[in-house]
Amino acid sequence: MVVALFNTLSRRVEPLEPMTPGVVRMFVCGPTVYDLAHVGHAKTYTQFDFLARFLRLRGYEVTYAQNITDIDDKIIRRAGEVGRDPRELAAEFEEAYRQDMAALGNTQVDVWARAHDYIDEIVAQVQALVERGHAYQLDDGWYFDLSTFPGYGKLSGRTEVAEEDSVARIDENDAKRNPGDFALWKARKPGDPYWDTPLGPGRPGWHIEDTAITERIFGPQYDLHGGAVDLIFPHHEAEIAQMEAASGLEPLVRHWLHTGLLRVDGSKMSKSSGNFLTLRDALAMSDYRTLRYAFLSQHYRSSMELSGTVLDQARGARRRVENFARLVDRSVNDTPAAVEAAQAAWAAMLERLDDDVDTPAALAVLFGYIREQNRADEPAGPAAWDLLTRVNELFDMFDLADRSVDDAEIDAELARRSELRKARDFAGADQIRDALAARGIVIKDTADGTRWWLADDTPQGTRAVGSAAVEAGR
16 A cells, blocks of 8 residues: 655655654644635645545554644734734634534544744744844844745745735835745734744744744654645745754655645635635535535545536535435345455545545546446445445545435425415425425525435534535625
8 A cells, every 4th residue: 555645846646655654744734713714725624634534544643733823914904803802803713613624524633733822932943043044133023034045946936926826925024135035023013912022022924833833743844734725835935944944954844735726706715805605604505515525526636616516516426325325235145246346446446545635536436336236136235335334434425324315206396396486375385395394304495496405413413414506706
């Protein structure tokens, strides 16, 4: 078994070779908590959640750390707009983010690291950069001197900011030695949160928090760093410059992984542009399994559009697996051929996932297996059920509960309800709705028609299973 992953640093697929064999230290850039998480966050963090699940399945001991940026210009600005204390605002949105990740089934993070809790490490790292001649002081704080680090640009292949670098948080000061120099420590401004430190009163720059966090958790070098592709430059370039300059060791990270962006109407979804749909809104209109399917049916490095059509397709694909599961007869005795077919399908799925976590190819294997089983003379048995269970433990996007639901019957009932509503027989339409609700079927009327799904029966009662159209946009 060799897991291979695309490495942004080398620009090729390479075997995952941790510094300690069998032990993966993994860090993923987390959110800046000044607002609710949007579905672009959901795509990135679902795909890294899956990566952690898969590596653990393949026998690796994984420590997955994710930072929480809870002190930042954006948080301070939003707190000022709403008249809140920045730290209280950040704490509220951090809790909302973690709840949303749990609702989406993203459960693999081991360490949540808040920037507030690493101020001493941040100060120490800036001091190390000062001592080594990589940092200088201006009237508004301490800056990294890019001219002292020739390796800047090796991850992205560039050194200058472009117009599309919307999350760059470029620090402007006409006195900077180099245009791309970035703030390590920002001097205190009236009304802003600050810490009294040997660097002077102030607060961290954005880039420095991640390397201070990872140095404390993992040391100056570790195995895998992830984030969305829009963080490659300048954020991840800045991380490399900071840590390798401070420690004198390279590489900071052996493997850099980046997910493609989620786009709406052809443009990147982001909170700062206002072009986003919150994850909570998406979960209210749809369900976590369909969202997970939509994200994991795409390769993690691919960008994707999110729309009602995409989610309807995801819902339909899910239902094909779930309908097959309801046909499985676990009481029969499998033939040797049936056992072999299920085992071969699982092995083929793992083989696809070993090759740069190719989730679309793995799912294609699953659907191929289901097609063959549907053509077989005998009903699928325990081997098929075991395969479906294994797949769902990894992907967490199918409802395998034994429910007696006939899709055609439900669709017919909804069509009848639609006719009653057109005839203004709302009492009759409500009777159909109530009868479906009594069977655990949730319906929602949307501009694109009526959607339905099965109400989830998890103890938390916080998730719904099925489909609803979501037109993500402004």
